[in-house]
Amino acid sequence: TPSMLLTILSALVLTLGADAARPDGTIACDPALRPVEITTAGTVISTPGYDGTNPYPADQTCEYRIVGQAGLNALVSFSSFFLEECIDCNCDRLEVYSGQDDTGTLVGRYCGNQDTLSVAGGQDAFLRFVSDASSSGTGFQGTVGFGDSACSGGQIYTGFNGTFNSPNFPNTYPNDAVCSWTFIPPSADYRVEISFNSFDLEDSCTGFGTIYDYVDMIGGDGNRLGRWWGAGPSDPEFKFTNYAGDDRVVVEFTSDFTIGSGGFSANWQFVPI
Numbered sequence: 001t002p003s004m005l006l007t008i009l010s011a012l013v014l015t016l017g018a019d020a021a022r023p024d025g026t027i028a029c030d031p032a033l034r035p036v037e038i039t040t041a042g043t044v045i046s047t048p049g050y051d052g053t054n055p056y057p058a059d060q061t062c063e064y065r066i067v068g069q070a071g072l073n074a075l076v077s078f079s080s081f082f083l084e085e086c087i088d089c090n091c092d093r094l095e096v097y098s099g100q101d102d103t104g105t106l107v108g109r110y111c112g113n114q115d116t117l118s119v120a121g122g123q124d125a126f127l128r129f130v131s132d133a134s135s136s137g138t139g140f141q142g143t144v145g146f147g148d149s150a151c152s153g154g155q156i157y158t159g160f161n162g163t164f165n166s167p168n169f170p171n172t173y174p175n176d177a178v179c180s181w182t183f184i185p186p187s188a189d190y191r192v193e194i195s196f197n198s199f200d201l202e203d204s205c206t207g208f209g210t211i212y213d214y215v216d217m218i219g220g221d222g223n224r225l226g227r228w229w230g231a232g233p234s235d236p237e238f239k240f241t242n243y244a245g246d247d248r249v250v251v252e253f254t255s256d257f258t259i260g261s262g263g264f265s266a267n268w269q270f271v272p273i
Contacts, residue, residue: 026048028062028063029048029060029061029062031061035101036063036064037064038065038066038067039066041144041146043143043144044141044143044144045143046141047060047062047129047131047140048060048062049139050140052080052141053138055136055137055139056131056136056137057131057136058131058136059132059133060129060130060131062128063127064126064127064128066121066127068122068124068125068146069123070123071123072146072153073120073121073122073123073146073152073153073154073155074122074123074124075119075120075121075145075146075152075154076119076120076125076127076142076143076144076145077117077118077142078118078119078142079141080139080141081110081142082113082137083112083131083136083140084135084136084137085111085112086111088109088221089110089111089112089221089222091111091132091134092111092130092136092137093110093130094109094111094127094140095108095109095127095129096108096109096110096127097121097125097127098121098122098124098125098156099124099126100126102128104121104122104124105156105158107119107125108182108222110222111222112222113137114222117142117222118180120153120154120155120180120182122156150164150179150180151167151177154181154182155181156184157181157183157268158186160269161267161270162267162268162269163265163266163267164181164265164266165264166179166263166264166265167263168263169264170198170263170265172262172263173213173255173263174260175255175256175258175259176256176257177254178254179252179253179254180250180251180252182248182250182251183248183268183270184248185248190270190271190273191270191273192249192269192271193268193269193270193271194266194267195266196264196265197266197267198264199215199228200261200264201213201214201215201228201229201231201263201264202229202255202256202259203230203231211227212229212259213229213260213261214228214229214254215228215229215251215252215253215254215264216250216251216254217250218249218251219248219250220249220250225249251266
């Protein structure tokens with residue numbers, strides 16, 4: 001009857017609407033519904049069927065579009081991240097673009113087992129998870145957030161040179177800070193050179209091998225290129241240049257819950273390879 005047909009159609013629309021709004025790693029993999037659009041901080045995204053133990057399915061493509069607000073950066077902080085690892089992350093991977101689709105700047109491709117991983121895409125971010133037909137990891141789970149600084153959403157640099165520094169520099173940086181700066185060269189013919197003019201972090205506890213506050217340099221594949229703490233290297237000018245062919249670098253600063261220091265200030269530029 002017409003009334004019964006209307007009831008069935010209404011139920012179908014409600015069901016599809018609810019599914020399309022569920023960024024649960026399943027609807028995001030449906031070619032008819034992806035990418036799932038996310039506008040709310042605190043939204044959790046994951047690989048399909050994620051439970052932290054069992055492998056994710058093969059031959060998947062899942063997409064998320066994170067839409068921010070003017071002046072805020074989109075950020076995803078992963079509590080767990082374990083994808084199949086291979087050279088250049090050409091097997092299973094998470095691709096992150098700045099913008100609302102894959103025509104934006106590629107921020108990074110991530111795979112392997114990452115202890116801690118946070119990615120920022122600018123005001124908007126587009127994420128694509130791809131799995132191939134072979135072995136799998138346990139997947140990932142992350143939480144979406146939005147922020148307005150390097151320590152709340154991350155900052156992305158695509159010009160040719162500039163400066164950056166720890167929060168409150170030259171005064172003491174705050175406790176429990178996690179800040180990130182992403183440097184994306186204009187083409188594959190350039191790499192980033194970072195020169196620290198000042199570097200003063202809480203020193204490590206030598207006797208126990210504990211590092212409290214530190215700066216990490218991370219390549220576009222998520223692998224750590226270096227970690228520094230305390231007064232940094234003894235060179236008067238502490239300079240870091242990433243490897244040729246590594247087309248981006250992320251600088252991450254982390255401080256613990258107590259005892260800050262003066263922090264750091266740095267110049268950066270893109271130089272020809």
